[in-house]
Each structure stands twice: as structure tokens, then as C-alpha cells.
Amino acid sequence: MRGALTRYRVMAYVVGGWLIVLVLVAMPLKYLADRPRLVEIVGPVHGFLYMAYLVTAVDLAFRAKWSAVRTVLVMLAGTIPFLSFYAERKVTAELAPAVR
8 A cells, every 4th residue: 555655645746736837827827918828738737647646546545445435535636726735644644654
């Protein structure tokens, strides 16, 4: 389970970082400065990375034997800015003692 947790943690930070860039930089540039180019680049990258995040979250959920509700909540954390960081901390705090 250690590898699954590490993969999940990496993807939570990567997806969270790209989502912050998308929401706080690219989208304001698109709508306030009429410069959509960054959204055209960052949006698809975030989408691809989010799919990888979903795979790592499901992998970890199966290994940790989470409920379906908890799995979905962790998966949705990648869609709200900063929430993936919080979810990662909570998941790590719970599972870290089990993987030592």
C-alpha cells in the first residue's frame, strides 16, 4: 500500500497545482484580459492529470478498503482548488501508520 499512497500523494499535489494555475491564472486571463491561450493549454493538461489522479485514488481506495462514498469524495477533491491538498493530508494522516 505504500506505493499506492505515494502515487496518490504525488498526483494530489500535481493535480491541485495545475487546477490552481487554471482557476487563478488562466481563467482570469481568459475572461478579464481576453487571452484564452493559457486556458487552451492548461485546461487539457489538468484534464489528463485529473484522469491519472482518479486512477491513483481508486487504486488506493481498493487497497485501503474504503467505502464507495469515501472514494468518490476523495476523487472529487481534485475538482475544487486547494481541496486536493487537504484531502491528501487527511488520507496520509490516516494511512501512514498502516504502511510503516
